[in-house]
Amino acid sequence: MKIHHKERRAFLEAWRKHKEYIQAQPGNVLPFPVNTPDAEAEGPEAVEAPEAQEPEAANLEVPEALEPQDPEEQVLEDPEAPEADRMEEDEQDPEDLQAAGPEEEEAAEAPGPVRQPIPPPRELANYELLKVIGSGSFGKVFHARHRRGGQICAIKVVKKPRRPLEEDEDPESDDLKREIMFLLERYNSPFLLRMKDVFESPVKVxxxxxxxxxxxxxxxxxxxxTGTRPQRLNEDAVRFYMSELVLAVEFLHKRNYIHRDIKRENIFVHRSGHIKLADFGFVRRLQRGETLDDACGTHFSPEMKQEPASYGLPADIWAVGIVMYELATREVVHEDSQLRDPRTKKLRMLGRLRQPCKDLLEALLAEDPEERPKIREVKKMEFFEGLNWRTVAGQVPPRIPTLDGDEDLRYFPQSQKAKDPIDDPTDYIRVSEDLFIP
Structure with a gap:
C-alpha cells in the first residue's frame, strides 16, 4: 500500500526537524523535538549549536521505521488498515497530480471502453469491389462484380443512423426504412432503378x-x-429525356408516392442511352388529401419554402420543371437562382426555345402549386405532340455511351475512381453499446 504524497511530505518534514533538534542538543538525545516556551518565543533561529563540537547524534542508530527512504520506493505495509483509509489514499489533490510524473498521471487515468472493428456482412464476400464511383454524407457507391456469375453491379453503402430503425421519431431512420421498403416492392417500370439485393451489418445497409x-x-x-463542357441539347433530345422522366414520375404518382428529390444527379444513364430515376431515400406514400411539412431534397418549390411548409405531389412537378429548364438552357439551378425576370415575371434564358417548350416550362414552374399540371396532363401538352407514349422505351436515344468494356468508368468522376475500393475499415463500436439490427 503506497503512502499518500501529503503523508510523505509530513514524514520528511518531521524527520528534518528531528535531525536539527539532535544536532542542536547532542547531550540530550530525544526521539522527538520538544518545543519549550523560550524556543517558541524566539523561533528556530534562536537555538544555536556549539561551534567546536561535532554532533554525536550523527552516529546514532535510527530505527528503520524512521529512516527516510527514496520517495519512489517508500512503501508502508499495514494489512490491518481499514478499507476506508485505503479508499482515501486513492484520492489525490490536483496539486499532487500536477507534481506527479507523467507515468503517475497515466496510471491515474481510467482506460476507455474497449473498441472492436465491425466485420462486413457475409453477403459482401460474394462481390468483388472494383472502384469507388460515388461518395457523400450517405456513404459510398462501389462498382462491383459478382464473383460467381460475373455480373457487374453497383453497391450503395449507407450508414445507419445512431438510433434503431424502429424508433419513428428519428427522421433519418424513417428515410432509410422507407427506401428499403420501396425498393423491396416488385415494381415494373423501365424508368426506375431497381434493386437486385439488400443486406446489412450492425452499422450499414x-x-x-x-x-x-x-x-x-x-x-x-x-x-x-462538374468540370465537363455543357452539351447543347436540341429540343428533340430534351423531349427524349423528359418523356422518360415523365413516365417515371407518373408511375410513382399513380401509386401516391412522392419522390421529393428529383434532380439530374439522381437520374442515371444506362449503357443503352435510356435513363432511370433513382435515389428513393426521401420517398413517401401519401394518403388522400395528405400534405407534408418537412421540406427536404434539393430543388425546393415555393410552397416548400413557406412557413409553415405544406406541399404534396405538385412539388415533384416543380422539380421536373427544374430538370427540363437545366437541359434546355444549359443553366445550373441552385438555391439562390433567380428563374424569373423581376419586371416581367417570366422565366429567364428562354429566348431561343420554341413556344411549345416555353409553355411547358411556364406550366411546370408555376409559383402556385394549384396552377401546375398533374403528371398525366403534362403528357397532353403541345411539346409532346406526336409522341407515342406506349413506345417511349423503344425510342432511339440521341446519344449512347461509348464504352470499352464493363470496367470502363469514363462517365464517372476521376477523383472518385482514384480511391481504393475498400469498405470503410474505420467503423468501430464500443463493446458496451447496445447496437441494433433492424
Whole structure:
C-alpha cells in the first residue's frame, strides 16, 4: 500500500526537524523535538549549536521505521488498515497530480471502453469491389462484380443512423426504412432503378443496384460545376429525356408516392442511352388529401419554402420543371437562382426555345402549386405532340455511351475512381453499446 504524497511530505518534514533538534542538543538525545516556551518565543533561529563540537547524534542508530527512504520506493505495509483509509489514499489533490510524473498521471487515468472493428456482412464476400464511383454524407457507391456469375453491379453503402430503425421519431431512420421498403416492392417500370439485393451489418445497409454505365444525367449532359463542357441539347433530345422522366414520375404518382428529390444527379444513364430515376431515400406514400411539412431534397418549390411548409405531389412537378429548364438552357439551378425576370415575371434564358417548350416550362414552374399540371396532363401538352407514349422505351436515344468494356468508368468522376475500393475499415463500436439490427 503506497503512502499518500501529503503523508510523505509530513514524514520528511518531521524527520528534518528531528535531525536539527539532535544536532542542536547532542547531550540530550530525544526521539522527538520538544518545543519549550523560550524556543517558541524566539523561533528556530534562536537555538544555536556549539561551534567546536561535532554532533554525536550523527552516529546514532535510527530505527528503520524512521529512516527516510527514496520517495519512489517508500512503501508502508499495514494489512490491518481499514478499507476506508485505503479508499482515501486513492484520492489525490490536483496539486499532487500536477507534481506527479507523467507515468503517475497515466496510471491515474481510467482506460476507455474497449473498441472492436465491425466485420462486413457475409453477403459482401460474394462481390468483388472494383472502384469507388460515388461518395457523400450517405456513404459510398462501389462498382462491383459478382464473383460467381460475373455480373457487374453497383453497391450503395449507407450508414445507419445512431438510433434503431424502429424508433419513428428519428427522421433519418424513417428515410432509410422507407427506401428499403420501396425498393423491396416488385415494381415494373423501365424508368426506375431497381434493386437486385439488400443486406446489412450492425452499422450499414448494402443496396445492390443495376449498374448505370453512363453516369448521372448532370455529367452526361455537361455542367460547369462538374468540370465537363455543357452539351447543347436540341429540343428533340430534351423531349427524349423528359418523356422518360415523365413516365417515371407518373408511375410513382399513380401509386401516391412522392419522390421529393428529383434532380439530374439522381437520374442515371444506362449503357443503352435510356435513363432511370433513382435515389428513393426521401420517398413517401401519401394518403388522400395528405400534405407534408418537412421540406427536404434539393430543388425546393415555393410552397416548400413557406412557413409553415405544406406541399404534396405538385412539388415533384416543380422539380421536373427544374430538370427540363437545366437541359434546355444549359443553366445550373441552385438555391439562390433567380428563374424569373423581376419586371416581367417570366422565366429567364428562354429566348431561343420554341413556344411549345416555353409553355411547358411556364406550366411546370408555376409559383402556385394549384396552377401546375398533374403528371398525366403534362403528357397532353403541345411539346409532346406526336409522341407515342406506349413506345417511349423503344425510342432511339440521341446519344449512347461509348464504352470499352464493363470496367470502363469514363462517365464517372476521376477523383472518385482514384480511391481504393475498400469498405470503410474505420467503423468501430464500443463493446458496451447496445447496437441494433433492424
Amino acid at each position: 448494402y443496396f445492390v443496384l443495376k449498374f448505370m454505365a453512363g453516369g448521372d444525367l448532370r455529367r452526361w449532359t455537361g455542367s460547369r460545376w
